[in-house]
Amino acid sequence: MNGAADSLERWLASAARRRSAAFLERKRHVLRPLDAVRVHDGELELLNFSSNDYLGLAGHPDLRAAAAEAAHEFGSGSGASALVTGYRPQHQQLEDGLAEFLDREAALLFSSGYLANLAVATSLAGRGDRIVQDRLCHASLIDAARLSGARLARYRHADMGSLEQQLGDASSGHTLIVTDGVFSMDGDIAPLSELSAQAQASDAWLVVDDAHGIGVIGSGGRGLVAEAGLNQARVPVLVGTLGKAFGSAGAFVAGSRGLVEHLVNEARSYLFTTAMPPAVAAAGLAGLAHVRDDQWRREHLAERVSQFREGAQQRGLDLMPSHTAIQPLVLGGEKAALDLAGRLRERGFLVAAIRPPTVPPGTARLRVTLSAAHTHEHVESLLEAIESCLDGR
Ligand SMILES: Cc1ncc(COP(=O)(O)O)c(C=O)c1O
Known part of the structure:
Protein backbone atom coordinates (compact mmCIF):
# COMPACT_ATOMS: atom_id res chain seq x y z
CA MET A 1 0.00 0.00 0.00
CA ASN A 2 1.18 3.49 -0.79
CA GLY A 3 0.56 5.65 2.28
CA ALA A 4 0.75 8.99 0.45
CA ALA A 5 -1.65 7.87 -2.30
CA ASP A 6 -4.06 6.53 0.35
CA SER A 7 -4.05 9.77 2.28
CA LEU A 8 -4.74 11.66 -0.98
CA GLU A 9 -7.71 9.40 -1.73
CA ARG A 10 -9.10 9.86 1.80
CA TRP A 11 -8.74 13.62 1.51
CA LEU A 12 -10.45 13.59 -1.93
CA ALA A 13 -13.29 11.46 -0.59
CA SER A 14 -13.94 13.80 2.32
CA ALA A 15 -13.95 16.82 -0.03
CA ALA A 16 -16.44 14.98 -2.26
CA ARG A 17 -18.68 14.21 0.77
CA ARG A 18 -18.63 17.88 1.77
CA ARG A 19 -19.63 18.96 -1.76
CA SER A 20 -22.39 16.42 -1.95
CA ALA A 21 -23.85 17.35 1.47
CA ALA A 22 -23.94 21.01 0.43
CA GLY A 56 -26.64 30.33 -33.07
CA LEU A 57 -23.35 30.37 -34.99
CA ALA A 58 -21.42 27.50 -33.38
CA GLY A 59 -22.76 24.94 -35.84
CA HIS A 60 -23.09 27.25 -38.84
CA PRO A 61 -21.91 25.70 -42.13
CA ASP A 62 -19.60 28.67 -42.83
CA LEU A 63 -17.77 28.22 -39.52
CA ARG A 64 -17.53 24.47 -40.00
CA ALA A 65 -16.16 24.94 -43.52
CA ALA A 66 -13.65 27.60 -42.43
CA ALA A 67 -12.36 25.36 -39.62
CA ALA A 68 -12.14 22.34 -41.91
CA GLU A 69 -10.32 24.27 -44.61
CA ALA A 70 -7.76 25.71 -42.17
CA ALA A 71 -7.18 22.28 -40.61
CA HIS A 72 -6.75 20.85 -44.08
CA GLU A 73 -4.26 23.56 -45.01
CA PHE A 74 -2.18 23.84 -41.85
CA GLY A 75 -3.06 20.85 -39.68
CA SER A 76 -4.89 20.44 -36.44
CA GLY A 77 -2.47 22.09 -34.04
CA SER A 78 -0.24 25.16 -34.18
CA GLY A 79 2.60 23.24 -32.59
CA ALA A 80 4.14 25.98 -30.46
CA SER A 81 3.45 29.29 -28.78
CA ALA A 82 2.76 32.22 -31.09
CA LEU A 83 6.18 33.70 -30.36
CA VAL A 84 8.06 30.55 -31.24
CA THR A 85 6.55 29.03 -34.40
CA GLY A 86 2.78 28.91 -33.75
CA TYR A 87 1.54 32.15 -35.38
CA ARG A 88 -0.46 31.53 -38.59
CA PRO A 89 -2.13 33.74 -41.23
CA GLN A 90 -5.52 32.88 -39.68
CA HIS A 91 -4.41 34.36 -36.35
CA GLN A 92 -3.19 37.55 -37.95
CA GLN A 93 -6.31 37.95 -40.10
CA LEU A 94 -8.59 37.48 -37.12
CA GLU A 95 -6.61 39.95 -34.99
CA ASP A 96 -6.75 42.56 -37.78
CA GLY A 97 -10.47 41.88 -38.34
CA LEU A 98 -11.29 42.25 -34.63
CA ALA A 99 -9.28 45.48 -34.29
CA GLU A 100 -11.10 46.99 -37.26
CA PHE A 101 -14.50 45.77 -36.07
CA LEU A 102 -14.01 47.27 -32.61
CA ASP A 103 -12.25 50.42 -33.79
CA ARG A 104 -9.09 49.69 -31.86
CA GLU A 105 -5.50 49.97 -33.12
CA ALA A 106 -4.74 46.31 -32.54
CA ALA A 107 -5.99 43.05 -31.05
CA LEU A 108 -4.24 40.00 -29.64
CA LEU A 109 -5.65 36.48 -29.62
CA PHE A 110 -5.62 34.17 -26.61
CA SER A 111 -6.69 30.53 -26.34
CA SER A 112 -9.37 31.44 -23.80
CA GLY A 113 -10.94 34.36 -22.00
CA TYR A 114 -9.50 33.06 -18.77
CA LEU A 115 -5.99 33.40 -20.21
CA ALA A 116 -6.73 36.82 -21.72
CA ASN A 117 -7.84 38.18 -18.35
CA LEU A 118 -4.84 36.63 -16.69
CA ALA A 119 -2.60 38.37 -19.22
CA VAL A 120 -4.15 41.78 -18.67
CA ALA A 121 -4.00 41.78 -14.88
CA THR A 122 -0.59 40.19 -14.46
CA SER A 123 1.18 42.26 -17.09
CA LEU A 124 -0.42 45.62 -16.25
CA ALA A 125 -0.35 45.42 -12.45
CA GLY A 126 1.85 44.01 -9.73
CA ARG A 127 3.00 44.58 -6.19
CA GLY A 128 2.37 48.19 -5.17
CA ASP A 129 -0.46 48.63 -7.69
CA ARG A 130 -4.13 48.01 -7.09
CA ILE A 131 -7.01 46.49 -8.98
CA VAL A 132 -10.48 47.74 -8.13
CA GLN A 133 -13.23 45.40 -9.36
CA ASP A 134 -16.98 45.14 -9.37
CA ARG A 135 -17.98 42.58 -6.74
CA LEU A 136 -19.72 40.46 -9.39
CA CYS A 137 -16.82 40.30 -11.83
CA HIS A 138 -16.28 36.95 -13.54
CA ALA A 139 -14.12 34.41 -11.70
CA SER A 140 -11.34 34.75 -14.28
CA LEU A 141 -11.01 38.46 -13.45
CA ILE A 142 -10.88 37.73 -9.72
CA ASP A 143 -8.27 35.00 -10.15
CA ALA A 144 -6.23 37.20 -12.48
CA ALA A 145 -6.20 40.06 -9.98
CA ARG A 146 -5.15 37.70 -7.18
CA LEU A 147 -2.32 36.30 -9.27
CA SER A 148 -1.06 39.72 -10.27
CA GLY A 149 0.15 40.48 -6.74
CA ALA A 150 -1.60 43.85 -6.85
CA ARG A 151 -3.90 44.84 -3.99
CA LEU A 152 -7.43 43.72 -4.86
CA ALA A 153 -10.33 45.90 -3.76
CA ARG A 154 -13.94 45.19 -4.70
CA TYR A 155 -16.77 47.70 -4.90
CA ARG A 156 -20.47 46.94 -4.48
CA HIS A 157 -22.07 45.78 -7.71
CA ALA A 158 -22.39 48.67 -10.19
CA ASP A 159 -22.28 51.13 -7.26
CA MET A 160 -20.31 54.23 -8.21
CA GLY A 161 -20.35 55.58 -4.65
CA SER A 162 -18.72 52.40 -3.42
CA LEU A 163 -16.14 52.61 -6.24
CA GLU A 164 -15.35 56.21 -5.33
CA GLN A 165 -14.84 55.17 -1.74
CA GLN A 166 -12.39 52.44 -2.78
CA LEU A 167 -10.55 54.84 -5.05
CA GLY A 168 -10.20 57.28 -2.16
CA ASP A 169 -7.77 54.94 -0.39
CA ALA A 170 -4.18 55.87 -1.07
CA SER A 171 -2.15 53.73 -3.49
CA SER A 172 1.52 54.03 -4.31
CA GLY A 173 1.36 52.55 -7.81
CA HIS A 174 -1.22 52.73 -10.58
CA THR A 175 -4.84 51.58 -10.49
CA LEU A 176 -6.87 49.36 -12.79
CA ILE A 177 -10.65 49.58 -12.66
CA VAL A 178 -12.04 46.28 -13.91
CA THR A 179 -15.58 45.30 -14.81
CA ASP A 180 -17.61 42.85 -16.84
CA GLY A 181 -19.62 44.63 -19.57
CA VAL A 182 -22.64 42.33 -19.40
CA PHE A 183 -22.45 40.48 -16.07
CA SER A 184 -22.15 36.81 -16.83
CA MET A 185 -24.46 35.40 -14.16
CA ASP A 186 -26.91 38.28 -13.72
CA GLY A 187 -27.22 39.56 -17.28
CA ASP A 188 -27.33 43.22 -16.25
CA ILE A 189 -24.87 45.75 -17.59
CA ALA A 190 -22.10 47.88 -16.11
CA PRO A 191 -22.52 51.67 -15.96
CA LEU A 192 -19.69 52.16 -18.43
CA SER A 193 -19.96 55.92 -18.96
CA GLU A 194 -19.78 56.55 -15.22
CA LEU A 195 -16.95 54.07 -14.83
CA SER A 196 -15.04 55.76 -17.60
CA ALA A 197 -15.58 59.18 -15.97
CA GLN A 198 -14.34 57.82 -12.62
CA ALA A 199 -11.32 56.28 -14.32
CA GLN A 200 -10.47 59.60 -15.99
CA ALA A 201 -10.93 61.52 -12.76
CA SER A 202 -8.70 59.21 -10.77
CA ASP A 203 -6.13 58.50 -13.49
CA ALA A 204 -7.01 54.80 -13.44
CA TRP A 205 -6.90 52.42 -16.41
CA LEU A 206 -10.30 51.00 -17.30
CA VAL A 207 -10.50 47.33 -18.28
CA VAL A 208 -13.83 46.06 -19.66
CA ASP A 209 -14.45 42.36 -20.24
CA ASP A 210 -17.41 42.38 -22.60
CA ALA A 211 -17.45 38.63 -23.20
CA HIS A 212 -21.27 38.55 -23.22
CA GLY A 213 -21.82 41.88 -24.97
CA ILE A 214 -19.60 41.88 -28.05
CA GLY A 215 -21.50 40.31 -30.92
CA VAL A 216 -24.82 40.64 -29.14
CA ILE A 217 -25.27 44.24 -28.05
CA GLY A 218 -25.37 47.47 -30.00
CA SER A 219 -25.59 48.36 -33.62
CA GLY A 220 -23.50 45.95 -35.61
CA GLY A 221 -22.88 43.89 -32.46
CA ARG A 222 -19.88 45.96 -31.39
CA GLY A 223 -20.80 45.52 -27.75
CA LEU A 224 -21.51 47.69 -24.77
CA VAL A 225 -18.38 49.82 -25.02
CA ALA A 226 -19.21 50.94 -28.57
CA GLU A 227 -22.86 51.37 -27.58
CA ALA A 228 -21.77 53.74 -24.81
CA GLY A 229 -19.66 55.66 -27.36
CA LEU A 230 -16.42 54.94 -25.53
CA ASN A 231 -13.35 54.96 -27.75
CA GLN A 232 -9.91 53.50 -27.12
CA ALA A 233 -8.86 56.48 -25.01
CA ARG A 234 -11.86 55.99 -22.69
CA VAL A 235 -11.64 52.19 -22.51
CA PRO A 236 -7.98 51.42 -23.18
CA VAL A 237 -8.28 47.69 -22.45
CA LEU A 238 -11.16 45.78 -24.02
CA VAL A 239 -11.48 42.00 -23.60
CA GLY A 240 -13.84 39.81 -25.60
CA THR A 241 -14.30 36.10 -26.13
CA LEU A 242 -14.84 34.06 -29.28
CA GLY A 243 -16.52 31.06 -27.67
CA LYS A 244 -19.86 32.76 -27.13
CA ALA A 245 -21.57 34.93 -29.77
CA PHE A 246 -18.76 34.29 -32.27
CA GLY A 247 -19.44 30.55 -32.25
CA SER A 248 -15.78 29.50 -32.04
CA ALA A 249 -13.37 29.49 -29.07
CA GLY A 250 -10.65 31.68 -27.62
CA ALA A 251 -10.55 35.35 -26.77
CA PHE A 252 -8.83 38.63 -27.49
CA VAL A 253 -7.60 41.84 -25.94
CA ALA A 254 -8.09 44.95 -28.05
CA GLY A 255 -6.45 48.34 -27.52
CA SER A 256 -3.44 50.38 -28.58
CA ARG A 257 -0.49 48.95 -30.50
CA GLY A 258 1.58 49.66 -27.40
CA LEU A 259 -0.76 47.58 -25.24
CA VAL A 260 -0.64 44.61 -27.61
CA GLU A 261 3.14 44.85 -27.91
CA HIS A 262 3.41 44.89 -24.12
CA LEU A 263 1.19 41.81 -23.75
CA VAL A 264 3.08 39.94 -26.48
CA ASN A 265 6.29 40.53 -24.57
CA GLU A 266 5.21 40.34 -20.97
CA ALA A 267 2.04 38.28 -20.55
CA ARG A 268 3.01 34.85 -19.30
CA SER A 269 -0.35 33.41 -20.34
CA TYR A 270 0.53 34.44 -23.90
CA LEU A 271 4.18 33.51 -23.88
CA PHE A 272 4.00 30.13 -22.26
CA THR A 273 1.09 28.45 -23.98
CA THR A 274 0.53 26.89 -27.39
CA ALA A 275 -1.15 29.23 -29.88
CA MET A 276 -4.81 28.47 -30.60
CA PRO A 277 -5.25 25.99 -33.47
CA PRO A 278 -5.51 27.79 -36.84
CA ALA A 279 -8.87 26.08 -37.44
CA VAL A 280 -10.26 27.79 -34.34
CA ALA A 281 -9.02 31.18 -35.56
CA ALA A 282 -10.52 30.52 -39.01
CA ALA A 283 -13.89 29.68 -37.43
CA GLY A 284 -13.60 32.86 -35.38
CA LEU A 285 -13.03 34.89 -38.54
CA ALA A 286 -16.06 33.31 -40.21
CA GLY A 287 -18.01 34.03 -37.00
CA LEU A 288 -16.90 37.65 -37.11
CA ALA A 289 -18.32 38.04 -40.64
CA HIS A 290 -21.71 36.79 -39.42
CA VAL A 291 -21.57 38.89 -36.25
CA ARG A 292 -20.95 41.95 -38.42
CA ASP A 293 -23.46 41.19 -41.16
CA ASP A 294 -26.35 39.30 -39.54
C1 LIG B 1 -17.11 37.68 -18.39
C2 LIG B 1 -16.31 36.48 -18.78
N1 LIG B 1 -15.01 36.61 -19.01
C3 LIG B 1 -14.24 35.57 -19.36
C4 LIG B 1 -14.78 34.32 -19.49
C5 LIG B 1 -13.88 33.17 -19.83
O1 LIG B 1 -13.86 32.98 -21.19
P1 LIG B 1 -13.39 31.56 -21.76
O2 LIG B 1 -14.55 30.64 -21.62
O3 LIG B 1 -13.02 31.84 -23.18
O4 LIG B 1 -12.22 31.15 -20.94
C6 LIG B 1 -16.16 34.12 -19.28
C7 LIG B 1 -16.82 32.81 -19.42
O5 LIG B 1 -16.47 31.86 -19.90
C8 LIG B 1 -16.93 35.23 -18.91
O6 LIG B 1 -18.23 35.07 -18.65
Missing part, protein backbone atom coordinates in the same frame (compact mmCIF):
# COMPACT_ATOMS: atom_id res chain seq x y z
CA PHE A 23 -25.56 20.22 -2.98
CA LEU A 24 -22.47 21.66 -4.66
CA GLU A 25 -21.45 18.57 -6.61
CA ARG A 26 -20.90 19.14 -10.33
CA LYS A 27 -21.22 16.55 -13.06
CA ARG A 28 -20.47 16.59 -16.76
CA HIS A 29 -22.80 15.25 -19.42
CA VAL A 30 -21.68 14.04 -22.81
CA LEU A 31 -23.95 16.00 -25.13
CA ARG A 32 -24.39 15.51 -28.83
CA PRO A 33 -25.72 18.62 -30.55
CA LEU A 34 -28.51 17.89 -33.03
CA ASP A 35 -28.82 21.46 -34.25
CA ALA A 36 -28.25 24.98 -32.87
CA VAL A 37 -30.53 24.42 -29.86
CA ARG A 38 -31.26 20.69 -29.47
CA VAL A 39 -28.89 18.19 -27.88
CA HIS A 40 -28.91 14.50 -27.19
CA ASP A 41 -27.97 13.50 -23.65
CA GLY A 42 -27.92 9.72 -23.78
CA GLU A 43 -31.48 8.73 -24.59
CA LEU A 44 -32.88 12.16 -23.83
CA GLU A 45 -33.42 14.90 -26.37
CA LEU A 46 -33.18 18.30 -24.68
CA LEU A 47 -33.84 21.86 -25.75
CA ASN A 48 -30.76 23.80 -24.71
CA PHE A 49 -31.32 27.01 -22.74
CA SER A 50 -27.85 27.11 -21.20
CA SER A 51 -25.49 27.81 -24.04
CA ASN A 52 -23.62 31.06 -24.69
CA ASP A 53 -23.95 30.50 -28.45
CA TYR A 54 -26.17 33.59 -28.46
CA LEU A 55 -26.36 34.03 -32.23
CA GLN A 295 -28.21 42.04 -37.73
CA TRP A 296 -31.30 39.84 -38.08
CA ARG A 297 -29.83 37.41 -35.55
CA ARG A 298 -29.61 40.15 -32.91
CA GLU A 299 -33.15 41.26 -33.76
CA HIS A 300 -34.43 37.71 -33.44
CA LEU A 301 -32.63 37.31 -30.12
CA ALA A 302 -34.06 40.60 -28.80
CA GLU A 303 -37.57 39.33 -29.67
CA ARG A 304 -36.97 36.12 -27.72
CA VAL A 305 -35.63 38.08 -24.73
CA SER A 306 -38.74 40.32 -24.67
CA GLN A 307 -41.01 37.30 -25.11
CA PHE A 308 -39.34 35.48 -22.24
CA ARG A 309 -39.51 38.48 -19.92
CA GLU A 310 -43.15 39.25 -20.72
CA GLY A 311 -44.16 35.60 -20.37
CA ALA A 312 -42.30 35.30 -17.07
CA GLN A 313 -43.92 38.44 -15.75
CA GLN A 314 -47.39 37.19 -16.71
CA ARG A 315 -46.69 33.99 -14.83
CA GLY A 316 -45.45 35.84 -11.75
CA LEU A 317 -41.86 34.61 -12.10
CA ASP A 318 -39.33 36.81 -10.40
CA LEU A 319 -36.68 37.77 -12.97
CA MET A 320 -33.62 39.93 -12.45
CA PRO A 321 -33.37 43.36 -14.12
CA SER A 322 -31.65 42.02 -17.23
CA HIS A 323 -32.45 42.90 -20.81
CA THR A 324 -29.72 40.76 -22.32
CA ALA A 325 -29.71 37.13 -23.45
CA ILE A 326 -28.89 36.07 -19.86
CA GLN A 327 -32.13 35.73 -17.87
CA PRO A 328 -31.52 34.25 -14.43
CA LEU A 329 -34.27 32.88 -12.24
CA VAL A 330 -32.94 33.15 -8.70
CA LEU A 331 -34.17 30.44 -6.31
CA GLY A 332 -31.80 31.02 -3.40
CA GLY A 333 -30.99 27.53 -2.15
CA GLU A 334 -28.72 25.14 -4.00
CA LYS A 335 -31.15 22.24 -3.62
CA ALA A 336 -34.07 24.28 -4.94
CA ALA A 337 -32.07 25.22 -8.04
CA LEU A 338 -30.95 21.64 -8.61
CA ASP A 339 -34.49 20.29 -8.14
CA LEU A 340 -36.00 22.70 -10.64
CA ALA A 341 -33.24 22.00 -13.17
CA GLY A 342 -33.93 18.26 -12.69
CA ARG A 343 -37.67 18.63 -13.22
CA LEU A 344 -37.14 20.72 -16.34
CA ARG A 345 -34.80 18.09 -17.64
CA GLU A 346 -37.52 15.44 -17.26
CA ARG A 347 -39.69 17.67 -19.46
CA GLY A 348 -36.97 18.00 -22.12
CA PHE A 349 -35.25 21.28 -21.18
CA LEU A 350 -31.61 21.83 -20.41
CA VAL A 351 -31.21 24.75 -17.99
CA ALA A 352 -28.16 24.74 -15.76
CA ALA A 353 -28.44 25.26 -12.02
CA ILE A 354 -25.76 27.79 -11.10
CA ARG A 355 -24.52 27.57 -7.53
CA PRO A 356 -21.72 29.02 -5.38
CA PRO A 357 -18.91 29.76 -5.90
CA THR A 358 -20.07 30.80 -9.38
CA VAL A 359 -22.65 33.05 -7.69
CA PRO A 360 -22.75 34.40 -4.10
CA PRO A 361 -24.15 32.07 -1.40
CA GLY A 362 -27.94 32.19 -1.12
CA THR A 363 -28.42 33.19 -4.77
CA ALA A 364 -28.41 29.81 -6.54
CA ARG A 365 -30.31 30.15 -9.77
CA LEU A 366 -31.32 28.79 -13.09
CA ARG A 367 -29.36 30.73 -15.67
CA VAL A 368 -31.62 30.77 -18.71
CA THR A 369 -29.79 31.92 -21.83
CA LEU A 370 -31.59 32.73 -25.04
CA SER A 371 -30.32 32.35 -28.56
CA ALA A 372 -31.21 33.72 -31.96
CA ALA A 373 -31.79 30.07 -32.89
CA HIS A 374 -34.66 29.67 -30.41
CA THR A 375 -38.13 29.97 -31.88
CA HIS A 376 -41.22 31.55 -30.38
CA GLU A 377 -42.50 28.03 -29.64
CA HIS A 378 -39.28 27.02 -27.88
CA VAL A 379 -39.51 29.95 -25.48
CA GLU A 380 -43.23 29.47 -24.91
CA SER A 381 -42.72 25.81 -24.09
CA LEU A 382 -39.93 26.64 -21.62
CA LEU A 383 -42.13 29.19 -19.83
CA GLU A 384 -44.95 26.67 -19.56
CA ALA A 385 -42.59 24.03 -18.25
CA ILE A 386 -41.11 26.36 -15.61
CA GLU A 387 -44.58 27.37 -14.49
CA SER A 388 -45.83 23.83 -14.22
CA CYS A 389 -42.67 22.66 -12.41
CA LEU A 390 -43.01 25.47 -9.86
CA ASP A 391 -46.76 24.79 -9.41
CA GLY A 392 -45.99 21.17 -8.67
CA ARG A 393 -43.56 22.09 -5.88
